Amino acid sequence: MTKGPLTLRELDAISVDRLNGVGPHRRKALAEVGVESVFDLLTYYPRRYVDRTAQAPISEAAVGSEITVVAEVHAVSSRRLRGGRRLVSVDVADATGVLSAVFFNQAWRERQLTEGRTVALFGKVENYRGRKQMTNPVVDVLGDGSTSDRTGKIVAIYAQSETAGIVTWDVANWVAEAQRRCSARGIADPLPDWLRSQLDVIDRATALADIHGPSSVSDQAAARDRLVFDELLRVQLVLRSQRLAREAHELGIAHDPVGALIEGFHRLLPYELTSAQRRAMADIDADVSTVRPMHRLLQGDVGSGKTLVALHALLVAVQNRHQGALMAPTEVLAEQHFIALRALLDGFEVPDEERLGGTRPLRLRLLSGSSSAAQRREVLVEIATGAADIVVGTHALLEESVKFGSLSVVVVDEQHRFGVSQRAQLREGGRDDRRIPHLLVMTATPIPRTAAMTVYGDLDVSVLDELPPGRTPIATQWVRGPLAVESMWSDVRNEVESGRQAYVVCPLITESESLDARSAERVHTELVAGSLAGLRVGLLHGRMPPADKERAMARFRAGELDALVATTVIEVGIDVPNATVMVVLSADRFGIAQLHQLRGRVGRGSDASSCYLVSDDDPTPTAVERLTALSDSNDGFELAERDLELRGEGTLFDERQSGRSDLKLASLARDLAWVQAARDAAIDLIAADGDLDAHPALADEIDWFASRRDPDYLQRS
Numbered sequence: 211m212t213k214g215p216l217t218l219r220e221l222d223a224i225s226v227d228r229l230n231g232v233g234p235h236r237r238k239a240l241a242e243v244g245v246e247s248v249f250d251l252l253t254y255y256p257r258r259y260v261d262r263t264a265q266a267p268i269s270e271a272a273v274g275s276e277i278t279v280v281a282e283v284h285a286v287s288s289r290r291l292r293g294g295r296r297l298v299s300v301d302v303a304d305a306t307g308v309l310s311a312v313f314f315n316q317a318w319r320e321r322q323l324t325e326g327r328t329v330a331l332f333g334k335v336e337n338y339r340g341r342k343q344m345t346n347p348v349v350d351v352l353g354d355g356s357t358s359d360r361t362g363k364i365v366a367i368y369a370q371s372e373t374a375g376i377v378t379w380d381v382a383n384w385v386a387e388a389q390r391r392c393s394a395r396g397i398a399d400p401l402p403d404w405l406r407s408q409l410d411v412i413d414r415a416t417a418l419a420d421i422h423g424p425s426s427v428s429d430q431a432a433a434r435d436r437l438v439f440d441e442l443l444r445v446q447l448v449l450r451s452q453r454l455a456r457e458a459h460e461l462g463i464a465h466d467p468v469g470a471l472i473e474g475f476h477r478l479l480p481y482e483l484t485s486a487q488r489r490a491m492a493d494i495d496a497d498v499s500t501v502r503p504m505h506r507l508l509q510g511d512v513g514s515g516k517t518l519v520a521l522h523a524l525l526v527a528v529q530n531r532h533q534g535a536l537m538a539p540t541e542v543l544a545e546q547h548f549i550a551l552r553a554l555l556d557g558f559e560v561p562d563e564e565r566l567g568g569t570r571p572l573r574l575r576l577l578s579g580s581s582s583a584a585q586r587r588e589v590l591v592e593i594a595t596g597a598a599d600i601v602v603g604t605h606a607l608l609e610e611s612v613k614f615g616s617l618s619v620v621v622v623d624e625q626h627r628f629g630v631s632q633r634a635q636l637r638e639g640g641r642d643d644r645r646i647p648h649l650l651v652m653t654a655t656p657i658p659r660t661a662a663m664t665v666y667g668d669l670d671v672s673v674l675d676e677l678p679p680g681r682t683p684i685a686t687q688w689v690r691g692p693l694a695v696e697s698m699w700s701d702v703r704n705e706v707e708s709g710r711q712a713y714v715v716c717p718l719i720t721e722s723e724s725l726d727a728r729s730a731e732r733v734h735t736e737l738v739a740g741s742l743a744g745l746r747v748g749l750l751h752g753r754m755p756p757a758d759k760e761r762a763m764a765r766f767r768a769g770e771l772d773a774l775v776a777t778t779v780i781e782v783g784i785d786v787p788n789a790t791v792m793v794v795l796s797a798d799r800f801g802i803a804q805l806h807q808l809r810g811r812v813g814r815g816s817d818a819s820s821c822y823l824v825s826d827d828d829p830t831p832t833a834v835e836r837l838t839a840l841s842d843s844n845d846g847f848e849l850a851e852r853d854l855e856l857r858g859e860g861t862l863f864d865e866r867q868s869g870r871s872d873l874k875l876a877s878l879a880r881d882l883a884w885v886q887a888a889r890d891a892a893i894d895l896i897a898a899d900g901d902l903d904a905h906p907a908l909a910d911e912i913d914w915f916a917s918r919r920d921p922d923y924l925q926r927s
């Protein structure tokens with residue numbers, strides 16, 4: 211029986227130890243870098259390439275030029291310099307001459323550059339005592355002398371694993387052998403011809419060959435395009451079919467979004483909505499007025515006014531005599547949301563079902579882990595009977611014991627800390643009539659568009675791309691050194707003396723709340739005795755009893771405190787327009803998104819605000835990049851793009867760093883056009899019922915792909 215070309219599923223079923231040279235020992239080593247099957251090996255893509263078509267013989271390497279030479283290591287030596295630095299010198303030679311390379315403080319080069327190895331060195335040619343030399347050149351080890359000659363080609367360089375003992379030329383040899391073994395049957399291409407020609411991409415077999423051994427830079431680019439598209443298409447197909455399946459099976463509750471209650475609420479607002487807020491509310495109204503459950507992401511920069519939009523959605527539920535729930539990722543945040551909603555709903559009356567024509571205050575409840583058993587029981591009863599109109603809480607709302615009378619709208623804040631399975635649980639929770647609540651997911655972390663399309667590809671998106679009017683941009687300064695810090699504290703005093711308020715955020719030491727709390731207490735004590743002596747300085751951290759937390763916040767809000775020393779508990783949700791100064795201590799330890807969130811606690815009124823990012827004396831280069839990015843930009847979306855560039859793709863998804871990643875080649879920062887193309891193609895390929903019946907090869911590939919995936923993989927943890 212002859213078999214057709216190999217599919218990815220088949221390639222994934224062939225263990226790498228079927229290849230020559232891969233015994234039990236190598237097999238284990240490869241497994242450590244995530245390569246178990248021939249599929250894994252063929253998609254163990256080169257890190258980069260050495261273009262040997264552009265190399266120069268040593269004799270022609272002119273002093274002052276930047277070039278690549280490929281040569282053999284002849285001698286290696288190492289010595290300690292004055293001051294303790296180590297110098298490794300290496301002599302290399304090709305048929306035309308010799309060159310030396312020197313490395314400062316890279317003692318490990320001695321082990322890497324052993325005699326007889328063929329290496330590519332890229333760097334600037336210098337003249338040192340009449341000899342050609344490179345200082346700290348870029349090094350690629352191409353082989354150990356026994357490897358076949360690859361002169362005049364583009365040589366792939368693979369990620370090596372020192373611990374596992376995997377070197378790049380081993381990988382190259384195994385890949386070459388795998389390709390040879392596949393050549394009899396060939397590698398199948400599941401893309402229909404029309405799509406391939408529409409996208410102008412090459413076939414899969416060629417792409418897999420050329421990514422490992424391109425004969426030109428343009429071949430490599432064409433191969434990469436095709437493989438990037440494949441990766442993104444698989445993700446989009448899964449998301450799209452999940453979404454269509456959900457739409458076909460899930461039944462929600464249709465609401466009337468127009469009514470006296472909503473009108474009353476809008477009349478009560480002290481300001482005009484921004485047009486972005488109005489658009490988002492209209493999107494929500496359209497969603498919740500059908501029986502197809504809403505599944506929407508509300509994305510908006512800090513301060514863009516997401517709370518009001520969320521409240522609107524919750525009130526539509528109440529207007530239709532159902533219940534709304536707002537879920538936050540932490541207790542502190544849940545409390546803050548509760549306080550914010552309570553303030554917005556102060557004096558707000560809703561129709562009283564018990565007295566025709568009468569009204570009663572809206573019943574907003576907090577289900578908190580810190581409430582007493584009796585309070586909790588009482589709230590649970592109100593939730594179950596439907597007496598509670600809007601309930602705020604953490605994922606405790608998902609617990610078995612929480613049964614809603616009629617939950618119809620759920621808002622989840624800061625969704626990236628919730629997983630897919632929790633989302634599903636939430637949709638299933640509290641529906642005694644088998645109806646699924648409408649879901650609005652709010653994220654204060656701006657997600658670059660490409661990432662949103664991939665990570666949240668199964669959600670509709672509303673974006674608040676506009677800040678309420680009258681905001682002045684926050685002046686951000688990076689503060690380093692004791693003098694600058696002293697002058698910063700005197701600026702803070704000046705602001706406070708003119709009636710404004712300040713936040714001081716303490717370093718995040720560990721993931722441990724109790725250590726953070728202690729550090730906040732220490733900073734508080736020091737500031738009260740020193741730089742902020744004589745001012746009214748409060749303290750807020752996650753370890754304080756809830757009543758104390760609420761009191762500290764209430765005093766700050768009321769202007770009874772000049773400054774609030776806090777841990778990152780204030781990251782999201784706190785809203786005190788009179789606070790105009792944000793000081794972040796050890797800012798170099800925070801990520802871009804977190805700093806942007808913290809900064810967003812000021813600049814909420816019309817007065818000019820400032821943010822001081824105090825760094826340790828010697829921040830790492832990436833910390834410098836982060837602090838510079840923050841100082842340069844107030845735009846959350848721009849910062850998110852920058853963050854993505856600095857951090858790479860890995861962190862976008864959950865923290866499962868070790869497992870198999872779906873995007874090995876595609877870059878959400880670079881490949882926007884391909885993300886879009888994959889999304890469009892997925893829409894074209896999948897029929898309205900979510901089936902891929904017309905494309906059995908693709909259907910099989912997606913089936914295989916989905917089965918090897920962690921169900922929560924698309925969620926950030």
Ligand code: ADP
Binds near residue numbers: 482483513518
């Ligand atoms: P987010 O949650 O998106 O960071 P908030 O919902 O906390 O932002 O709103 C930020 C601030 O802007 C709050 O003080 C809120 O009262 C105010 N605000 C919201 N919408 C408007 C608007 N349309 N006009 C003026 N101020 C607004």
Ligand code: MG
Binds near residue numbers: 516517654782783
């Ligand atoms: Mg908010």
